[in-house]
Amino acid sequence: MKSATRKALFSAAALFFSTSVVGAEVVKVGVIGPFSGPFAGAFGTPFRQGVEAYVAMHGNKAGGAEIQFIYRDLAGPDPQKARSLAQELVVKDKVQYLAGVVFTPNAMAIAPLSQSAKVPMVIFNASTSVVVSKSDYFVRTSNTLPQVTVPVAKYALDHDIKSAITIVSDYGPGIDAEKAFSKTFEQGGGKIVDSIRMPLSTTDFGPFLQKIRAAKPESLFAFLPFGPPTYGFVKAYNDNALEQAGIKFLGTAETQESDLQALGDGAIGLETAYFYSGAHDSPENKAFVETLKKLDPKAIANPATVSAFDGTHVIYKMVEATGGEVDGDKAIEAIKGLSWESPRGPVTIDAKTRDIIQNVYMRRVEKDSDGKLVNREFKVYEAQPDYGLTLGE
């Protein structure tokens, strides 16, 4: 009995000492994302891969501390659960930084917590403009909708396209995209013939595309959520021969890599504007893609992957600046104005808005030498800021 209690006391003391010693040198980061459910393929898995790729390339230490990542699953928009997970991560797991988040409602739910607890959060996806302003400790490394939509409108204007119909899914991001496109297009002298908002649950897009065909605009601008809606829409665009009718397809994230192969040959020729293509030709991107494939041969280099990769870079910089100590204000100050060369191109964190300033590329879907579909970049709009603020929503 006695030796057992002594053993117990000893191990308890060892545990106490080890955690208190390690405590100062382990920085935990809580990553919240859809690691299960329908969005896992487009976001959750890429988040994880992006983080792990960065760790593989740069090690797991920064500023004298060891960085540990804790992953928590949030399968869809669920603000209640988002807040709950964030609270657990901060209070129970004692994370110093939060990261991830795909959906705007989830980010909004976490904002008050981030603000009051002074926990910096790096957003890997949620792209509604207003999100990053909800907490002084929010930083975004993905994109905003207006940021990628304004270039596409400019591109259309540059190509003498005078009329367009906007057709978006009827939800927050869709409406954001519609407004950003319409404003820019009309400011440049274009005419918006019609604005169609489709219910989110739509499965049959045929009627909508027929309607557009009948109206004969020179182009259409579309925005739909990832997965089945985009798939269905692109198919309907092809099936109803809109391209032959001379109606150009303008989009943004529709051809992103996680869905591109499933779209099939019908996607060839589609032109979209976005901040990252897996086929981006730069040494940084080559190294990035190679690392990804080494970690998992099935990995696809997706915009979400690179957002997580760059987000991890930001976290490392914050840890360096604070030396591994808990200091939210110092961390955020350190990354304001931070610039570096990302696999997507040159990027900067805006000092005032803490949003990301980056190049937006016009790409066309092509088949590469391996027979795989890729987004081939052919034009750059440099250093695009978040237009959501300047467009005055």
Added chain:
Amino acid sequence: MTTSHNDSTVSLLGAGHVARGRIGGVPFAPEICLAAIGLSAMWFMPGDLSFLTRIVTSALFVLSLDLVLGYAGIVTLGHAALFGVGAYAAGAYAIHVTAEPLSGLLVGGLCGGLVALATGAVLLRTHGLTCLMMTIAIAQILLEVLNKWRSVTGGDDGLSGIIVEPIFGVIEFDFFGRVGFLYSLAVLVLCFWLMRRLVSSPFGLTCIGIREDRRRMTALGASVYKHSLAMYVAGGLFAGIAGALMAQTTQVVGLGSLGFTWSAEALVMLVLGGMGHLWGAIFGTILFMVVHHFASAIDPFKWMFVIGALLVAVVLLFPDGLVQAIRKQAVRWAARRSNRRRHD
């Protein structure tokens, strides 16, 4: 445990013993038990308070579903609509009128009850599959309407920035979630007591009778429609309060709070625990949410598999729910033990 006493009433009314509210002669015993469970959970898991609070608000929601399904016999896959309406009502109330929490709860409950009255009036004229489909359709329509009404609900982005003033002007909500949890627990215990009173009242007993044998009750002169509607409204009221509670403790409301998935999950929780005697709702909720919490760390598809298999098992092997199965087993053991003692 006054098991034998309870068994005879179980066979008669199925829920009478719960309603009696006395275990060993102590008044409010079920409420004290419930409060004790909640407080001990808080003691043992102080870092998980937001998770525990979610269990509490969900348990209140599933209890309201028990009123509708377990006591009025209405099979619904759209109950979340009433929860969501209460949540948005309380949220909008907090933002535009006053952030006082207790009146917020009442506002949520009132809206839930009113929507239940309006929809129930149409719904309850139908039965079976038709009724089920209509509950789904109504919930979907409400979802679309709230989605469109972006100015009030925030639409797809959700309603955020819900502030909660201190309770009674004094007790402030703390960052760690302690006050939030205790507040929710208090509301749950109070509502549980109210529901117990409701189901043991003559009104409640009539509803149980209708659930058991519709024709006989009609022959006895009870208006099936009126009683079902009243119980449906009661269910809507408590669902609305649960929604309001959720809105206040998480300070955000999303469209998912009205969704089909949430309705289905509540149904599963209720069935796992067993319907028609209130405690089943509580245990079913705790069981489901705890397993989900741990299982979500592992492969999500495995989680679906486990829940699916559990449902199939419950239907085929324990049609009355796990609580009843456990109770029956406990009765059997007690009987066996007293037999053995007699033979010693």
Added chain:
Amino acid sequence: MELLLSILIDGLAYGMILFIISVGLSITMGLMRVVNLAHGVFAMLGGFLMVAVGSRFGLRPEMAAMLAVIAVGALALPLEKLIFRRVYGRSELQQVLLTIGLVFIGIAAVGTVFGNSLLAIPLPEYLKRSVDIGFRVIPMHRLAVVTAGLAVLVGLWFLFTKTRFGINIRASVDKAAAAEALGIDTSKVYRLGFMLGAALAALGGILGAELLPLEPYYPLKYLVLVLAIVAVGGMGSVFGSFMAALVLGTVETAAKYLMPEIASIMFYLTMLVVLSWRPHGLFGRQL
């Protein structure tokens, strides 16, 4: 005028797909009175098996599709014997729960084997083109679906009115006890009816894949859609499913053309209106 024609054409095509997927459920529900929420699993399996078998053995899409449909029908047999049979006559709620459990298991199984992303069904070349009829273009595969839907309708009519099996089914639906007394093996009839329903679902899943893309969550996503068709058409009525699918499909399509923002509300509103007016569905019977 062109608008009206467009609405009718698109509504017809959409409705046909809904019909093919749902008719199997209407038959099984009318026949065995089991609320089977897991019907979508058969539809999904049809699509997934077609792709799996087709790519494994390098078969033409038509061949793979036929094999998949037959395979799903065969799969339904042990399911009926082991599981569904146990809940005939039990309460609605129990059936709902059992079949939701099966849906979850189905989703988990498919998700684990095939992963989370969308599955694209290979189309034969001749279905990839579009036909130009002047004021608009119609994709070939839509025409194929409409033809298939009509073939199914006619085929089922023939089956139920002209064959012994069909008569046995109708007898068992009307009055099982009397049918038994007359020597009809009702459990065999139920079994075959269930297999037929499952096979039709698989066919619907394959043909409808352009519209309702295949993925593990398919049964849950389109559950409400399918149930709506069956409820509005009336359980057990093939013609009812047909009419319900056309009506709901056309209403939603018309709304898309005219008032796109409320298209899905229109779908559910129509469903509510029809069910309030005729609680047993358009062609359902008093049970």
